[in-house]
Amino acid sequence: MRLSLERFGFGGGLHDPDAGDATTAGRVRRLAWWMLLEACGERRLALVVEAAFRRPDGPPNGPEATMVRLLAQLDRLVTIELPRLVRAVRVETTQRSEAMWAPRGGRVDALATVRASPATPPKAWMVRRVERRVETPVNLFAAAIVRAATEHVRGVGELYLRWRLAPPELVVGAGVALHRFLRDHPLGRLELSPSDDPERHRGAAARRGIEFARISSLIDWWDNLRDTDLTALHEVGQDGAFSEISAGAAYELAVAMGLLCALGLRLAWAPTPDATDWLRFVGRRGSVVVRLGVADRYGISRRMTATLERSGAGKPTTWLIEARLCRSAEVGPHWAYLGARALQAGGGTRALLITPDAVAAPWTSQVRCAAFPSGSDAPALVQGWQALLDDEGAIAAIE
Known part of the structure; x- marks a missing residue:
């Protein structure tokens, strides 16, 4: 089973226009690099996540693929x-015989002793030793x-x-x-x-x-x-990673990896060999399925960063998760779009809009806005996800 991250269309395309200035883009790519290292270094997720982002005319030879x-x-x-x-x-064994006045450290070779010293008692004993040699x-x-x-x-x-x-x-x-x-x-x-x-x-x-x-x-x-x-x-360093994708795509990648790490700390990952675009985490009373880069049914609109589907104890609930590297003044259309997607999906569907800055967007039962700063480090992002999952009641019922 492999989740090849370049398949999921983070950013709606690997070359979306960058949001913000060069400093912001550098911070976001550094955060994505940190989060990929966290996800790949976590024992249970190590064999699941892979990244081979590439230029159109080149092989996947970037630092993220190497790591x-x-x-x-x-x-x-x-x-x-x-x-x-x-x-x-394996070791090599050799045998050698040695004349000794008092036999020790081996087995007495009676025939060799009689031949070497026919007197009774023998003047010397022939002792055979088996030596093991490791240095082959x-x-x-x-x-x-x-x-x-x-x-x-x-x-x-x-x-x-x-x-x-x-x-x-x-x-x-x-x-x-x-x-x-x-x-x-x-x-x-x-x-x-x-x-x-x-x-x-x-x-x-x-x-x-x-x-x-x-x-x-x-x-x-x-x-x-x-x-x-x-x-x-x-x-x-950290700034040279993910140079092949936009800063917006790198922000989505960082948020998605943070979600996987946070779930991995609380639930057990259940390997599914035939899954190529989703992960399943199980608790004592239920499970959570995470899908990355989810397209709508018609394939027209932009792909979601991720969805989280909880089943088991409590009411089955789906969260639509969208991470956008945008300014606070640009949040409105994204919030409205997410609300429409949640309503279209029907009851039991909520939406999370994640941006670098705290946003004062309208709040409804379907949509919530959360801030994961682009200058965060990996532990802070994972802790932020843990707190957000607890606030949403996403996994407490099934742990």
Whole structure:
């Protein structure tokens, strides 16, 4: 299941005219970047949300697509590759015999003892020892990959701190898993320098044939990580993200991601493999379905930012959610349009109009205006959604 955000037509089109000045546009794109990092770094949503906004003539190679791929790689490392590596590691065994006056640390080889010392009792005992050797070419290659991955994860965590964000669950979890693996597994005791390039060991490991094939999945993961160019992430800061879409579209994206994060903190996400445009969150007494980029039945008017449909305990209710990067003086037409859409949808439908500034728009039972400032940070936006959902009574009845 994937929610490809570029499919949902945020902004009514990826190149809507920007609202406000360049400073506002920069703040909005920074907020969208933060919120995408929050949504993709949250463990339960990590494999759902992806962004590949692209220029008409170019590939999806922006920083947002790079970060989504990187976080997916970290999830694969923790959930698949490290457990598989534990089962795949093999050691070499060798046997050697040693003459000892008092046998210890092995098994006495009676035949070899008689041959070496036919006297009775023997002057020396031949003791056979079995030694296990972990330092094989394949194991050195695997250990070097794990150590290099540790450095990559540390670098990603430093990027989050540079962006003044707390590293998310996926990054922290990957760091903890790698630390425990190197602490508890024999590969962690192999002597390798922190800067040892895994590629130095690839050739010798490849000559081991079957043993090399046992770690093919880890090697594939490593090659994919090496192909993920982190340069864009180091250079982007926050203002260079989402340059391919309008500031209005970026504001909608930030608000939509904030809604998903807020719901993920309160309810359990229920994976639905065949869903491509909606998410379902469940509580003890009901569920909520979120749809992004919802068009009207005729496909004529602008797509809604999102809809939220609650079922279960309490009266089934639908919220139409529209986020618009507009000035307070421009809210009137949007409020009227939302009210008409809510009335058209029938009873049990409400509407939320979200703008950067507090708006003194008329209030009815169908429409409510809320302000999520464009200069917010990710935690503030998520907290704002939590408070708004509580005020609306959207999820309290089903938690």
